[in-house]
Amino acid sequence: MPICIALICRLYNGINKKEEPLMKPGVKNIFNSVNIALMPLLAFSAFFNFSAAAAADYSSNSQCDSNYAHNICDKADLTEFKRLALLNKEEQKPKFTAFTVDAYPEYPYHISSADIDFDGREELIVSKLASSHDPKGFGAVDVYKLTNPADLSSWAKTRIAADIRFPNKASAADINGDRRTDFVVPYGSIVHDAGFGGGIAWFERQGFSGYRKRLVTSAPGVMYRSAVLCDINGDSITDIIAAAETRGAFGGGDSSLHIFYGNKSETRFEKKPVIAGKGAGGFPCAFDMDGDGDLDIAAAEFYGTAGSFSWFENPGATGQWIRHSIDDTAGKAFQLAIVPNLFGAGTVTAVGTNHTNIYDDPYDRESALFVYEKPLNPRFSWPRIKVSSDFRPRQTQADSLVKQKAPGAFACGNIDGDRDLDIVVNGAGDPNVYLLTQVKPKKFETSVLAVEMPHGGVAVADYDGDAVGDIVLSSAENNRLLIFKNNNAGQHPGF
Numbered sequence: 001m002p003i004c005i006a007l008i009c010r011l012y013n014g015i016n017k018k019e020e021p022l023m024k025p026g027v028k029n030i031f032n033s034v035n036i037a038l039m040p041l042l043a044f045s046a047f048f049n050f051s052a053a054a055a056a057d058y059s060s061n062s063q064c065d066s067n068y069a070h071n072i073c074d075k076a077d078l079t080e081f082k083r084l085a086l087l088n089k090e091e092q093k094p095k096f097t098a099f100t101v102d103a104y105p106e107y108p109y110h111i112s113s114a115d116i117d118f119d120g121r122e123e124l125i126v127s128k129l130a131s132s133h134d135p136k137g138f139g140a141v142d143v144y145k146l147t148n149p150a151d152l153s154s155w156a157k158t159r160i161a162a163d164i165r166f167p168n169k170a171s172a173a174d175i176n177g178d179r180r181t182d183f184v185v186p187y188g189s190i191v192h193d194a195g196f197g198g199g200i201a202w203f204e205r206q207g208f209s210g211y212r213k214r215l216v217t218s219a220p221g222v223m224y225r226s227a228v229l230c231d232i233n234g235d236s237i238t239d240i241i242a243a244a245e246t247r248g249a250f251g252g253g254d255s256s257l258h259i260f261y262g263n264k265s266e267t268r269f270e271k272k273p274v275i276a277g278k279g280a281g282g283f284p285c286a287f288d289m290d291g292d293g294d295l296d297i298a299a300a301e302f303y304g305t306a307g308s309f310s311w312f313e314n315p316g317a318t319g320q321w322i323r324h325s326i327d328d329t330a331g332k333a334f335q336l337a338i339v340p341n342l343f344g345a346g347t348v349t350a351v352g353t354n355h356t357n358i359y360d361d362p363y364d365r366e367s368a369l370f371v372y373e374k375p376l377n378p379r380f381s382w383p384r385i386k387v388s389s390d391f392r393p394r395q396t397q398a399d400s401l402v403k404q405k406a407p408g409a410f411a412c413g414n415i416d417g418d419r420d421l422d423i424v425v426n427g428a429g430d431p432n433v434y435l436l437t438q439v440k441p442k443k444f445e446t447s448v449l450a451v452e453m454p455h456g457g458v459a460v461a462d463y464d465g466d467a468v469g470d471i472v473l474s475s476a477e478n479n480r481l482l483i484f485k486n487n488n489a490g491q492h493p494g495f
Helices: 002-016 025-037 039-054 080-087
Strands: 096-100 108-114 123-128 138-146 155-165 171-173 182-187 198-205 211-219 222-224 228-230 239-247 253-260 274-278 285-287 296-300 309-313 322-327 333-340 348-354 369-373 384-388 407-413 422-427 433-440 443-450 458-461 470-475 480-486
Touching (some): 155 182, 228 285, 296 348, 322 348, 322 369, 407 458, 443 470, 443 480
Antiparallel strands (some): 096 480, 108 123, 222 239, 239 253, 285 296, 333 348, 422 433, 470 480
16 A cells, blocks of 8 residues: 555656656646545555654664674664655665865775764774885874765874884774774785784874874784774673784795784783684674674685685684685685675675686686675575676786786675665776665676776765765775765766
8 A cells, every 4th residue: 555655646746846747747637636635544654654664673783893894784873764765765876976085195005984083973094005115115094084074075184003014904992991992903915025024003092192002913924904803702801803814935825813812901912812713814704603692703715725705603711713614616715794784684694705816717716796695504505696796807007917807895885775785896906996786685786986996995884974875995006095975966887
């Protein structure tokens, strides 16, 4: 009945607007009469639908790391009023307008997003290579705050950390319980001389300004690409989860999952990590995979031979971490994230990008973004859906990446304003950024959001408070930091 009434109303509105009518003008009077007669029923139907929707559970998954959940989970921070307003809009392909966040961004690479000052709005945390062409590789980490929600080009910048060699994806949390936001910065580069070394540092907020650098670990020849902040052992103290990647002399390498348990000392973290297992790469994430009340770890693997995507079962107070395969056939992988509510409320999926160059892969595997549906028992097989494989080779740069079609980092969020999530994936070898709009459950429409944005990061959050996700992109190679606003009036995607 509500669907029929909605159709009648749409027909009536189409007639009353001075647009091409859906029915002949002679029918208009009939629908005027029907509209008057159905007014009480329409009011009852609207109230019923609003009440039912308001009762739906849009709460965030408590097991997700809140420091970067915007890039992993549906935080569902939209009010019901805004959600219903968006649902009543006619479905259409989203269009975006791009704004420059910083005209001189100093070679921005990884992006995080968090409400740092607890005002209900997200800030950007941007890791920069800064002197990327300097062999010393000193970089920095900056926080950007939107000063005017009506103007997505109005950002205030605060420097958190400087003189870090190849800073990677930073995370934000109150480490020491003083109700101030601290930052954890992993660093190191796999493609440069091992003498540079890598490590993890946390920057403690000092009073109302300034940060004190504290070293968690330093390891020559090791790269830490991200740091997950969560209480992994249930003692109410923040721990750090990171994947340590090393590169071999002839192009191979190794990776392992490191856990730095938190403590109540001045340094806050154990110096020696616990090795949870081999076969974990770049961007791990924490989630209760088996529903036993503690956090497990999921990760992609680039260096190593264990498999493409895996999760590691938390053994509790005693015992060894147990590795379980999600997919060991996709080749080298870049990122894996556990994404609740991707296909709607109550669904749990794993989203992953592999990093296979189809031009030289001996097994001729596709470079693609995959979605895996979590089974009731996650120790068994995960059904795989290939969401997109239309990644394009680089054509203009005469280096080793010319033929590479690999995807890179991605982020999930409600970008088009409906009840499911969409995906944005940038290119590592591919210079384009792709928007994967979920047009119906498990069905995605792929379009190019931006061009010439290689080797960068991506974040999705509602920065301007209009109830739809905005997209932030960086490119370390082309020195660009942009935000894309969904206003259905811009030029992106324009092709």
